[in-house]
Amino acid sequence: MFIHKKHPWQSREDDVTPKGLYLNRRKIIASGGALALTGLSACEAQSGQDGAAPAAAGTRPTSGELAHRSGDYQVADPLTPYPAVTGYNNFYEFGVGKDDPARYAGALTTDPWSIDVEGHAARTGTFALEDVVDFSDLEERIYRLRCVEAWSMVIPWIGVPLASVLASFEPTSQARYVQFVTDLDRDEMRGTRFPVLDWPYVEGLRMDEAMNELAFLAVGLYGEVLPNQNGAPVRLVVPWKYGYKSIKSIVKIRFVSEQPETSWNRSAPHEYGFYSNVNPNRAHPRWSQRSERVIGGNVFARRDTEMFNGYSEQVAHMYAGMDLIENH
Amino acid sequence: MARNPLLRTFSRHLLKPLTFWLLALPGIWLAWQWAMLLNGQPHGLGFNPIETTHRFLGDTAIRILLISLAVTPIRDLTKWGPIMMVRRRIGLAAFWYALLHILAYLGLDLFIEAGTASGAMAALWRDVTDRIYITLGMSAFILLIPMAITSFNGMQRLLGSRRWQGLHRLVYPLAILAVLHHGFMVKGFQLAPWIHGGILAALLVYRLVGMKARKRPQPSASKS
Numbered sequence: 001m002f003i004h005k006k007h008p009w010q011s012r013e014d015d016v017t018p019k020g021l022y023l024n025r026r027k028i029i030a031s032g033g034a035l036a037l038t039g040l041s042a043c044e045a046q047s048g049q050d051g052a053a054p055a056a057a058g059t060r061p062t063s064g065e066l067a068h069r070s071g072d073y074q075v076a077d078p079l080t081p082y083p084a085v086t087g088y089n090n091f092y093e094f095g096v097g098k099d100d101p102a103r104y105a106g107a108l109t110t111d112p113w114s115i116d117v118e119g120h121a122a123r124t125g126t127f128a129l130e131d132v133v134d135f136s137d138l139e140e141r142i143y144r145l146r147c148v149e150a151w152s153m154v155i156p157w158i159g160v161p162l163a164s165v166l167a168s169f170e171p172t173s174q175a176r177y178v179q180f181v182t183d184l185d186r187d188e189m190r191g192t193r194f195p196v197l198d199w200p201y202v203e204g205l206r207m208d209e210a211m212n213e214l215a216f217l218a219v220g221l222y223g224e225v226l227p228n229q230n231g232a233p234v235r236l237v238v239p240w241k242y243g244y245k246s247i248k249s250i251v252k253i254r255f256v257s258e259q260p261e262t263s264w265n266r267s268a269p270h271e272y273g274f275y276s277n278v279n280p281n282r283a284h285p286r287w288s289q290r291s292e293r294v295i296g297g298n299v300f301a302r303r304d305t306e307m308f309n310g311y312s313e314q315v316a317h318m319y320a321g322m323d324l325i326e327n328h
Numbered sequence: 329m330a331r332n333p334l335l336r337t338f339s340r341h342l343l344k345p346l347t348f349w350l351l352a353l354p355g356i357w358l359a360w361q362w363a364m365l366l367n368g369q370p371h372g373l374g375f376n377p378i379e380t381t382h383r384f385l386g387d388t389a390i391r392i393l394l395i396s397l398a399v400t401p402i403r404d405l406t407k408w409g410p411i412m413m414v415r416r417r418i419g420l421a422a423f424w425y426a427l428l429h430i431l432a433y434l435g436l437d438l439f440i441e442a443g444t445a446s447g448a449m450a451a452l453w454r455d456v457t458d459r460i461y462i463t464l465g466m467s468a469f470i471l472l473i474p475m476a477i478t479s480f481n482g483m484q485r486l487l488g489s490r491r492w493q494g495l496h497r498l499v500y501p502l503a504i505l506a507v508l509h510h511g512f513m514v515k516g517f518q519l520a521p522w523i524h525g526g527i528l529a530a531l532l533v534y535r536l537v538g539m540k541a542r543k544r545p546q547p548s549a550s551k552s
Contacts, residue, residue, distance in 0.1 A: 098374065300378075
């Protein structure tokens, strides 16, 4: 049905087919939800695009199932269970506790949502999210997520390649970097009333990093619309970098010529660099990055952290000749 | 106050056991949650139980330490003398939670990562020398050890009360080290270490003011 590119880190389909929970969710959705209307079985629904009717151009669901096809990117390890993915989050705009985002992010209004596009690009201005992300052409990608705090997850994201979105704004040759800005609403984001970081949260990528095949804009996970605590309605996913680079709830994209400021780098420059590539050889000044705690499985499970989080084949060439300890 | 018979009965018969069980409660809760977890039952340790355990034991140790520092001021302010009977067990509880905190770090992090006990010890030493917040935390714990060892009545007699008291003033620098350990550990600008630090600062200021007040009358007394 699908022709998969074979990557070394790819595994057989049944390895990555999610465990009971994922199937159960799918079944419940398929039998009770929108898919039931089309009269398809849960099995067919799993193959995505055949299942649900594609969203009409310029519209997006704000809850529930997202029509998508399965993508080429998978990993061998089992998926992190849905409750862990959506219950253990760093999203300091809603509080510094890991369960704060799940508790408080519901206050965020994600519809309507628009994104300001600024800087060195032919198409700039304010765009509705539906016009930035084509909800009729979503794919699922299973990526590792490695947090700088030395824990990791495996998450099935739904979204679109960042490259295609950025290309649609026709950046000029002066656009050497791209900066992203998170929403800042002191009423809805209770964590921003306290200066944990200099709000709003900002992140950035070098243009070639942003155009890399792995860079992804997610609007969903586990087949459904992104829960608010995971960065609804649209977030970045750059799986070869520490999790904080994957900025959430994006309201602004700026094409710039100089390396942009990033929040954690501004907060503690010796701890968090601009690149923030996952690198087991460069210890965080306060803890080792050699291995990571695997969230959601056996409580004692650890795995060795891999260079670029296991994505060397796709990304290492971008850093050829660079000292990655110096440029951490 | 001692004339209140209810309070006197409470002080004489209930204060010590009640304090013991209150101090043991966090440990009992933690052990219970781990038992649930290991039996595959729903538990309150979240999705990263090891991290939760580290934070919980560390927070508990610091908070009990702060409570132990508050005992004397509470006695001064309320004139309720019997509270001094539980000061030692409060201080010792801080030591036990700090010890558990270190053992949990050693066992659940360093040992699992290294695979051998010697590897875990080597990693601990590396952390102590390389990582400022662990240097601070370990220094605080090392200062707690002589206080715990000399907490018995016999040791107090052996040392003499002046020397014993001098030794136990270590609690002030070690409390500062413990709060700094917490502050240097968290990411970004977070509130919790500042709250602990604020309470500690208030307790230290109280002691300093008290010491000055006690010293001041002396010169005038020698003049007269």
